[in-house]
Amino acid sequence: MASYTPPVKDLQFVLHELLNISSSDIPGFGDLEPEFTAAVIDEAGKLARDVVAPLNPVGDTQGCVLENGVVRTPEGFKAAFDEVRGGGWTALDLPEEYGGQAMPVLLNTAVGEMFSAANQAFTMYQGLTHGAATAILAHGTDAQKATYVPKMASCDWTGTMNLTEPHCGTDLGLMRTRAEPSDDGSYRLTGQKIFISAGEHDLTENIVHLVLARIPGGPEGIKGVSLFIVPKFLVNDDGSLGERNAVSCSKIEEKMGIHGNATCVMNYDGATGWLLGEKHKGMRAMFTMMNEARLGVGMQGLAQAEAAYQNALVYARERLQGRAVTGTENPDGPADPLIVHPDVRRMLLDQKSFVEGARAFLLWGAAMIDRSLRMGDEDAEGMISLLTPVIKGFLTDEGFDMTVLAQQVYGGHGYIEESGVSQYVRDARIAMIYEGANGVQALDLVGRKLAADGGKHIMAFFDMVKDFLKENEDDEALKADFLDPLKKASKDLQAAGMFFMQNGTKNPNAALAGSHDFLHLFGHVCLGLMWARMAKAARAALDGGAADTGFYEAKLATGRYYMARRLPATAMHLARIESGAAPVMDLDEALF
Structure with missing residues (x-):
C-alpha cells in the first residue's frame, strides 16, 4: 500500500x-x-x-x-x-x-x-x-466580497469554475449558455456545463459556481462572454441560505483518475446569477482564477511525481531481484535489492532530480507572484506571466512521465492495483489536460508570451541566466558540472527564440510546430538554472560546516545527474524546432 x-x-x-x-x-x-x-x-x-x-x-x-x-x-x-x-x-x-x-x-x-x-x-x-x-x-463588488469570500475562505462554502460545454472546450467563443437580465439586476442563466470539478458534493452546505455565459445582444465570439456568480443556494440579505437555485448535477463522469473528486455535468435551468466584473469581460475575470489554477496544476504534476517517487524508492530498496553485475551487494540474502542495478538507479534519479528541481522552480515562481502582488512589481508580474505556461505544461508533462517511471520500478507489481502506484499515474494524467491542455500552453507561450511587451520578459530571463553565470564564473567547483551545461542549454533556448523571430512571421506554422519542444526546452533551462543555484547553496552549506552533510552531498550529486543526463535534451528540442513546419505539415490530410 x-x-x-x-x-x-x-x-x-x-x-x-x-x-x-x-x-x-x-x-x-x-x-x-x-x-x-x-x-x-x-x-x-x-x-x-x-x-x-x-x-x-x-x-x-x-x-x-x-x-x-x-x-x-x-x-x-x-x-x-x-x-x-x-x-x-x-x-x-x-x-x-x-x-x-x-x-x-x-x-x-x-x-x-x-x-x-x-x-x-x-x-x-x-x-x-x-x-x-x-x-x-x-x-467583485464590495457586497459580493462580503457575501461570499468569508464563507469560501473558511470552506463553509466551496467554489467552482464553469467554462466547458459539450461542444466547446478550448474555443470558448463557441459558448451557448445564455444569461437573460432580470429587472432586479440579476440574470437568469440557462445552459449546460461539463467537466465541472467539485460541481456537486456533500462536504459543505453551499457551492458558489462561477459561470461563463452570454448576455443577449453582446459581441460575437469570446468578446461577448461574461462571468456570473451562481450559488447552489441563494443567499438572503442577512447571509443565511435561502431557496435552492435552479442548478443541478445530472451526471458524474466516469474517469481514468481523481475518482474522489466529483466531475459533474451541471444544468442551469434559469438559475439566478449575478454579474462578476464587467459585461462581456468575463474572460478577464475568469483568467484571474485560471492563472492561479494553472500554477496549482503545475504543482499537482510535481506532487504526484513526489509521492510516486517516494514509494518507488522504498520498493527499490526492499525488493530483492538479481545480483549486481559488479559483485554481490547483499550476501545474506537470496538476491540484491533493485536499487543496485544501474537502470533502476537511472529511473530513480530521473524522478528525484525532476522533483527537487521542479519544487525549486515552482516556489521561485510563487515568490514572484508575491513580489508582484505585494510590491506592484511589473517586472515580476511579466516574468511569472511568461513562466506560467512553462510551470503548467512542463511540470505536468514531466510529472506524469515520472509517475510512469515509478510504476516501471515496480515491474509487474506496478500494474497491479494493490501496490497503489498506478493511482499516481492515473491521477497525474488529468493535469496535462485540464486548465488548458498542454498543447495550448505551448501555443500561448510561443504565440503570445514571448512577444509580450516587445519581448522584454524573455530577454530579462536570458539576462538573469547570464548574470548568474558571470557572477560565478570563477567558481571552479561549479563550472564543469553546473555552469557550462547551463550556458549551453541557455544558448539552445536563445537559438530557438531566434528561429521563431526569423521564421515565425512569414510562416507561423514554423513557430507553432515547434511550440511543444520550445516549452520543454524552456522548462529544462529553468530547472537547470534552479539546479545550478541549488548546487551553489549546497556547496556553501558544506563549506560552512553544515551538520547534515549527507543531505547536501546528495543535493550536489542529484544536480550533477540532472545537468549531465537530463539537461542535454535541450539540443534535441532545438533540432526539432529548427526542422521547421515541413515535417509536421507536409503530409496531406487524406494520407493520415
Whole structure:
C-alpha cells in the first residue's frame, strides 16, 4: 500500500537556503523565519500524512456517487475536510478581513504541494474554492466580497469554475449558455456545463459556481462572454441560505483518475446569477482564477511525481531481484535489492532530480507572484506571466512521465492495483489536460508570451541566466558540472527564440510546430538554472560546516545527474524546432 512522507527538509532548503526568503525585500517575507516556516510546514505535513493521505486509496476505489441529485463523496472525506478547514489551511494566504491569515502565496504553495501529494482528488475541493474566492476578490463588488469570500475562505462554502460545454472546450467563443437580465439586476442563466470539478458534493452546505455565459445582444465570439456568480443556494440579505437555485448535477463522469473528486455535468435551468466584473469581460475575470489554477496544476504534476517517487524508492530498496553485475551487494540474502542495478538507479534519479528541481522552480515562481502582488512589481508580474505556461505544461508533462517511471520500478507489481502506484499515474494524467491542455500552453507561450511587451520578459530571463553565470564564473567547483551545461542549454533556448523571430512571421506554422519542444526546452533551462543555484547553496552549506552533510552531498550529486543526463535534451528540442513546419505539415490530410 502506498504511503506519503512530507518533504519538510527539502522545502526548508528551498525556502531558506535557495530563496533566502527571510532576508527578502518582499513585504511579509521578513516574518518567515526558519523556525516559523518549519512549524507551519511540519504541522501541515502531519495533517497531510496522517489524515489526508490514508483517504487517497479510499477515494480511488469508492469514488463519488450521485443519488437523487446529491453527490456522496467517499467515506471519510467529510470528516477530513472539516479537519483541514478547521485548522485554517484553506485560507492561509487570503486577506485577514475575509477570514484569511494573509500569509504569502509562497507559503501557501509549499503547504499545497503536501496536501496535493497526499491526495490530489481531495485537495481539489479546497483548491478550486481558493481560486474562485480570488476571482471574486479581484473583480467583485464590495457586497459580493462580503457575501461570499468569508464563507469560501473558511470552506463553509466551496467554489467552482464553469467554462466547458459539450461542444466547446478550448474555443470558448463557441459558448451557448445564455444569461437573460432580470429587472432586479440579476440574470437568469440557462445552459449546460461539463467537466465541472467539485460541481456537486456533500462536504459543505453551499457551492458558489462561477459561470461563463452570454448576455443577449453582446459581441460575437469570446468578446461577448461574461462571468456570473451562481450559488447552489441563494443567499438572503442577512447571509443565511435561502431557496435552492435552479442548478443541478445530472451526471458524474466516469474517469481514468481523481475518482474522489466529483466531475459533474451541471444544468442551469434559469438559475439566478449575478454579474462578476464587467459585461462581456468575463474572460478577464475568469483568467484571474485560471492563472492561479494553472500554477496549482503545475504543482499537482510535481506532487504526484513526489509521492510516486517516494514509494518507488522504498520498493527499490526492499525488493530483492538479481545480483549486481559488479559483485554481490547483499550476501545474506537470496538476491540484491533493485536499487543496485544501474537502470533502476537511472529511473530513480530521473524522478528525484525532476522533483527537487521542479519544487525549486515552482516556489521561485510563487515568490514572484508575491513580489508582484505585494510590491506592484511589473517586472515580476511579466516574468511569472511568461513562466506560467512553462510551470503548467512542463511540470505536468514531466510529472506524469515520472509517475510512469515509478510504476516501471515496480515491474509487474506496478500494474497491479494493490501496490497503489498506478493511482499516481492515473491521477497525474488529468493535469496535462485540464486548465488548458498542454498543447495550448505551448501555443500561448510561443504565440503570445514571448512577444509580450516587445519581448522584454524573455530577454530579462536570458539576462538573469547570464548574470548568474558571470557572477560565478570563477567558481571552479561549479563550472564543469553546473555552469557550462547551463550556458549551453541557455544558448539552445536563445537559438530557438531566434528561429521563431526569423521564421515565425512569414510562416507561423514554423513557430507553432515547434511550440511543444520550445516549452520543454524552456522548462529544462529553468530547472537547470534552479539546479545550478541549488548546487551553489549546497556547496556553501558544506563549506560552512553544515551538520547534515549527507543531505547536501546528495543535493550536489542529484544536480550533477540532472545537468549531465537530463539537461542535454535541450539540443534535441532545438533540432526539432529548427526542422521547421515541413515535417509536421507536409503530409496531406487524406494520407493520415
